[in-house]
Amino acid sequence: MYTNAVTVATVPVLLDVLMAADKFEVASCMRHCSRVLRNMHMTHKSALLYPELPSSVLMAKAVQPLTDTAKQFLAARYKDITKF
Template sequence: MDLLKFMYCKTLSTTTPTGLLDVLMDADKFEVASCMRYCSNEMPKQQVITKLALLSLDLPLKIQMVGAVQPLIYAAR
């Protein structure tokens, strides 16, 4: 539902790092590049915790290679 809301309103109701990561995965599945960029830009602004960093580094390689996700991977490392 968050992905649909973003597609129509350009806003997300979820602000937690794990929620943003879930939306990022859905955005990749449905190829919504603008949402991937948004999530990737918002996640580093959150307090980076070890769990989030590990989850980010555990993303599938296909997602890690997307240019919009590179800042997130860099912040996780």
């Protein structure tokens, strides 16, 4: 059961918690996981994980700020694709 606290601190585990929260419709947990993920140092690897979430998770209002942040990160990082 969710007690308004999540003690994990790795992206893959937080994504698993986020998907479980979506499955059981625990919006407060989804908001918390999304906030924690947004506040973590984003890398291109972690940013690429977010668009691969199931559509039900991506459509959740609680997750929109996270996906927007990941999109902005990727757009800024690969702004000039000719460099890569």
